[in-house]
Structure formats: structure tokens, C-alpha cells
Amino acid sequence: MATRGVEDRGPGGWPGELDAMLGAITDYAIITLDPSGTVTRWSRGAEAMTGFLATEVLGQPVSILYADEDRKNGLVEQGLRGARDFGRFQLEGWQVKKGGERYWANMTLSPIRDDHNALTGFVAVAQDVTERKKVERLFQDLFETAPDATVIVGPDGRIARVNRQAEELFGYRRDELVGQEVEILVPQRFRQSHPALRGGFLAAPRARPMGIGLELYAMRRDGSEVPVEISLSPLETNEGVLVSAAIRDVTERHRQLEQLRRQRDEILELSTPVIQVWDKVLALPIIGTLDSDRASRLTESLLEKISEQQAEVVILDISGVPTIDTLVAQHLLKTVQAATLMGATSIMSGVRPETAQAMVHLGIDMGQLRSRNTLRDALQLALRVVRERSELADRATRSIEVEELR
Amino acid sequence: MSEGVPARDDVCPIMRIGDTLLVALQGELDDATVVRIEDRLTKEVARTHATGTLIDVSGLSVVDSFIARVIARVVGMVRLLGSEAVVVGIQPAIAITLVELGVPMGHLDTALDAEQGMALLRRLRVDGNRAR
Numbered sequence: 249m250a251t252r253g254v255e256d257r258g259p260g261g262w263p264g265e266l267d268a269m270l271g272a273i274t275d276y277a278i279i280t281l282d283p284s285g286t287v288t289r290w291s292r293g294a295e296a297m298t299g300f301l302a303t304e305v306l307g308q309p310v311s312i313l314y315a316d317e318d319r320k321n322g323l324v325e326q327g328l329r330g331a332r333d334f335g336r337f338q339l340e341g342w343q344v345k346k347g348g349e350r351y352w353a354n355m356t357l358s359p360i361r362d363d364h365n366a367l368t369g370f371v372a373v374a375q376d377v378t379e380r381k382k383v384e385r386l387f388q389d390l391f392e393t394a395p396d397a398t399v400i401v402g403p404d405g406r407i408a409r410v411n412r413q414a415e416e417l418f419g420y421r422r423d424e425l426v427g428q429e430v431e432i433l434v435p436q437r438f439r440q441s442h443p444a445l446r447g448g449f450l451a452a453p454r455a456r457p458m459g460i461g462l463e464l465y466a467m468r469r470d471g472s473e474v475p476v477e478i479s480l481s482p483l484e485t486n487e488g489v490l491v492s493a494a495i496r497d498v499t500e501r502h503r504q505l506e507q508l509r510r511q512r513d514e515i516l517e518l519s520t521p522v523i524q525v526w527d528k529v530l531a532l533p534i535i536g537t538l539d540s541d542r543a544s545r546l547t548e549s550l551l552e553k554i555s556e557q558q559a560e561v562v563i564l565d566i567s568g569v570p571t572i573d574t575l576v577a578q579h580l581l582k583t584v585q586a587a588t589l590m591g592a593t594s595i596m597s598g599v600r601p602e603t604a605q606a607m608v609h610l611g612i613d614m615g616q617l618r619s620r621n622t623l624r625d626a627l628q629l630a631l632r633v634v635r636e637r638s639e640l641a642d643r644a645t646r647s648i649e650v651e652e653l654r
Numbered sequence: 655m656s657e658g659v660p661a662r663d664d665v666c667p668i669m670r671i672g673d674t675l676l677v678a679l680q681g682e683l684d685d686a687t688v689v690r691i692e693d694r695l696t697k698e699v700a701r702t703h704a705t706g707t708l709i710d711v712s713g714l715s716v717v718d719s720f721i722a723r724v725i726a727r728v729v730g731m732v733r734l735l736g737s738e739a740v741v742v743g744i745q746p747a748i749a750i751t752l753v754e755l756g757v758p759m760g761h762l763d764t765a766l767d768a769e770q771g772m773a774l775l776r777r778l779r780v781d782g783n784r785a786r
Contacts, residue, residue, distance in 0.1 A: 544750070551746030558766060586749040591742070591765035591774070615760075640777035 277374040299346035315342045331357035352381040396494040403488040419469035435467045453482035520546040522553040528560040535568030543579035561630040567598025577612040597626030674706040680713035706775035712743025722757040738778040742771035
């Protein structure tokens with residue numbers, strides 16, 4: 249850039265002192281125009297921003313800064329007319345540098361009038377806001393392509409922006425949501441408490457999931473509800489703290505969880521079958537490893553069955569259990585004790601020689617529990633126990649009758 | 655067999671069926687109620703010379719370690735008076751609770767319901783305590 253001396257008029261067309269002052273402002277282009285739009289003064293900021301030197305521009309129409317399409321569309325004249333008629337005119341758009349490179353400019357046009365209120369020209373103050381525009385564009389793209397429906401809510405609780413996914417999720421058009429209270433998306437039964445919760449978030453705004461541990465529902469335009477997961481994050485802006493709510497439809501996950509739970513129940517049910525093998529005799533073949541979850545499940549179904557079938561003897565068959573360790577033995581003993589409390593005698597079966605050795609080596613004490621090698625032997629014992637019980641009871645009844653007859 | 659209702663009380667009905675007494679523990683038991691039940695039951699066993707006592711716990715709303723001790727105590731008293739005692743009506747959930755609490759109930763004679771309890775009492779009378 250050429251060096252400048254201090255002259256009466258600087259190269260930009262201003263008196264020296266003013267030129268120095270305006271020259272110090274490099275972030276803004278400060279330009280004056282005559283009433284027809286011809287450049288009359290050109291600040292150093294304008295040189296820096298556009299790449300045009302003052303000497304190249306003075307006397308040229310301001311339209312050289314405009315993009316071709318804008319020039320054709322009469323934006324230049326429109327701007328000048330706007331400034332003349334309304335006193336101030338702001339425009340944003342692409343402008344062109346000396347080399348043809350484009351930048352996004354924010355320009356304010358103000359009219360200059362003489363003592364008789366006659367228009368003598370315009371002042372244009374312009375700023376290159378390409379960076380801001382890029383950030384905005386990036387934000388806009390991210391916002392629109394985010395996988396989640398996103399709703400941005402202002403400090404007043406009204407919806408400021410929504411993205412396409414939100415339109416799809418809720419069934420509203422964008423313009424139907426913007427400006428509405430966010431509670432329009434909250435099911436009726438939660439609406440009353442929602443504003444207070446909203447206030448709670450604004451009191452300590454930080455990114456967090458909403459309603460931890462709760463099942464959240466959102467309401468669609470047609471009144472139907474959809475299970476959702478919501479992440480909240482604050483957005484600091486010059487309009488105050490905005491809240492961005494990313495809303496994910498979890499209907500599918502709910503369905504899958506439900507299905508998983510059902511399958512797990514079914515598997516547990518299948519893995520703890522209680523079979524009635526004889527009158528008053530139940531058999532419980534235990535297959536696989538016995539963890540505490542399964543053990544309590546197994547105990548429950550056994551006790552229910554005892555009560556249902558009026559069972560007196562229970563055979564616990566462990567031939568399908570790979571190893572009996574201390575923990576498994578404890579589970580078995582608890583099952584036996586619970587069955588005893590309900591009046592049923594337990595017999596263990598399916599103890600293999602190596603299991604018997606291991607149990608004794610581990611010091612596992614099964615108490616008074618009777619045990620047999622095979623299910624067949626166990627069933628025989630069970631039938632004998634049932635028979636003895638009823639014979640004893642019969643004999644007792646007879647002896648009472650005899651006593652009463654005497 | 656003669657049947658009768660020798661004593662009735664809002665907390666603890668005691669019924670006599672032949673030479674068997676049936677006592678139903680009900681609702682929530684506190685210390686004072688337990689003492690009254692013990693007093694009435696022991697007197698009733700002695701008065702009727704009952705050879706068997708069925709203690710029905712199916713009407714208890716809660717069974718914890720306190721209640722478990724109460725049951726064991728009542729059984730001990732009844733046995734000292736020469737009557738066999740059988741606890742009936744332990745529900746599945748309560749059986750599991752008692753086992754989980756680790757309350758020692760192994761020395762008790764238990765049966766599913768009053769009918770099986772009567773059968774067990776008959777066996778106990780014939781066979782002493784070794785019928786189970």
C-alpha cells in the first residue's frame with residue numbers, strides 16, 4: 249500500500265484529520281456517495297475490505313461492489329431509494345472484491361442532507377461478515393441435518409426454531425410451532441408442572457438429559473403421545489440463554505426392550521419347569537448353572553406349584569447342573585428350606601459320583617436332605633414317603649376312632 | 655368328633671376340632687397381643703387336654719424375624735404342655751422371606767394347609783416326632 253503524507257485532503261477524499269481518524273477504523277468500510285450513487289470518499293477500511301484503492305474507485309458507481317445478479321435486480325437503486333425515503337437502509341448480501349472474490353457484507357446506508365434538507369449524498373458503512381455468515385450457515389446445516397428432532401426455546405418459553413426432524417416427529421409445520429409456548433409439545437398431564445421445570449433448567453443451565461430416570465413423552469399434533477429421550481443444552485446468545493432440546497423418538501427401543509424382557513421371562517420360565525410326576529410328587533429338573541436370579545425364580549415357581557398341587561414331596565434333580573459349588577449348594581438349601589416351611593419334603597437326585605466327591609471335599613453340608621443317584625431311585629423314595637405319610641395318618645385316624653369307640 | 659368354639663377374641667380365634675386346637679394368628683402382632691395369645695392358648699391347651707395344635711399363620715399380614723420368634727415360642731409352649739404343634743399356611747412369599755432372613759425354623763413341623771396339617775398331626779401322635 250502506498251504511503252500517505254499528511255495533506256489537506258487525504259487520498260480517501262476526506263480532510264486530513266478526519267481521514268486519519270477514519271483510516272484507523274479498519275474493520276469497517278466507510279464510503280460516501282453522491283445522490284446518484286457515485287463514490288465520493290473511500291476509507292482505508294474500505295480499501296482493506298474490498299481490495300480497491302481509493303484512486304481506483306473515486307468517481308465510480310458504488311454498484312461495482314455488487315454481485316452481477318444483485319446489480320441486475322436493481323438492488324443498488326433499491327438501497328439508495330430506501331435510504332432516501334426511510335432515512336436508513338440496511339442490507340446484507342454478497343459483494344465482490346477487486347479480484348472477484350465474494351464476501352458477505354452487512355451494509356448500512358444513511359442519507360446526507362444539507363441545511364435545506366436537500367439530499368447531498370449517502371454514507372455507507374459496510375462490514376465483512378463472511379465468517380459470521382459461515383458460522384451461521386454451519387449451524388444451520390448442523391441444525392437441519394441433526395439426526396434428532398431439535399427445538400430451540402427462548403427464555404420466555406416460546407419456541408424460537410425447529411428443524412425438519414421436529415416437523416416430522418410432531419406433525420406440525422415450522423411456522424405453526426415458532427412463537428408457540430413449548431408446552432404445546434408436552435402431554436396435557438405434564439403441562440402444568442413443565443414451566444417450573446423449565447425455570448429450574450434456566451437457573452442452572454448446563455447440558456444434561458431431561459428427566460433422568462423418568463419415562464418422557466411428547467405430544468404430537470394429532471394428540472398422540474410418543475416416548476422420547478430429551479437432551480437439553482443452553483445456548484448463550486445476545487437474546488439471552490436459549491435452550492436447545494434434542495428429542496429422540498424411542499418407540500422402537502421401548503418395543504425392543506419390552507420384547508427382550510418378555511423373551512428373558514420366557515427363557516427363565518423354560519429353565520425352571522416344575523413337573524408333577526405323581527400324585528403329591530413334584531420334580532424340578534435343574535439344568536445349567538444356578539445363579540441367584542434363577543434360584544429365586546425357581547424357588548418361587550416351586551412353592552407356587554406346591555401350594556397349587558398340594559404336593560408333599562419335591563424331587564430336585566441336579567443331573568443337569570455342571571458343577572455344584574458352595575454358592576449353588578446354598579441356593580439349593582434355601583429352596584429346600586422354603587419347601588419345608590410349606591410342608592413339603594425334599595429329595596435330591598442326579599448326584600453323580602464326581603459331584604458327591606466334590607461336595608464333600610468342598611465341605612458342603614446338605615443337612616438332613618435325602619439324596620439319590622438317579623431320578624428313578626428318587627421317585628421310588630418319594631412314593632414311599634407319600635405312602636408312609638398316608639398310612640401313618642390312616643393308622644392314627646383308626647386308633648383315634650378305636651379310642652372313641654371304647 | 656365334637657366341635658366347639660370355646661373362646662373367641664378379635665385378635666385370635668381358637669377353635670377346637672376333636673382333640674385338636676386350631677389357632678389362627680391374624681393381622682399385625684405387637685408384644686401385648688402376643689402375650690395375650692400365649693396366655694389364652696396355653697390355658698386352652700391345658701383345659702382341653704388337646705393332643706395336637708394347628709397354628710395357622712396364613713392370616714398374618716407381615717412375617718418378619720420377630721413374628722418368626724413368636725411362632726417358635728408358641729410352638730415351644732404348646733409342646734411343653736404335651737401337645738404336638740404344626741404350623742400351617744406359610745405362603746410362598748413368606749417362606750422365601752423366612753429363608754432369606756435366615757430364621758432357624760428347621761425344628762418346626764410345617765404343613766401346607768389345615769388339611770395336611772391334620773394329617774401330619776395324626777402321624778406325629780403315632781410316631782412321636784420322627785414321622786417327618
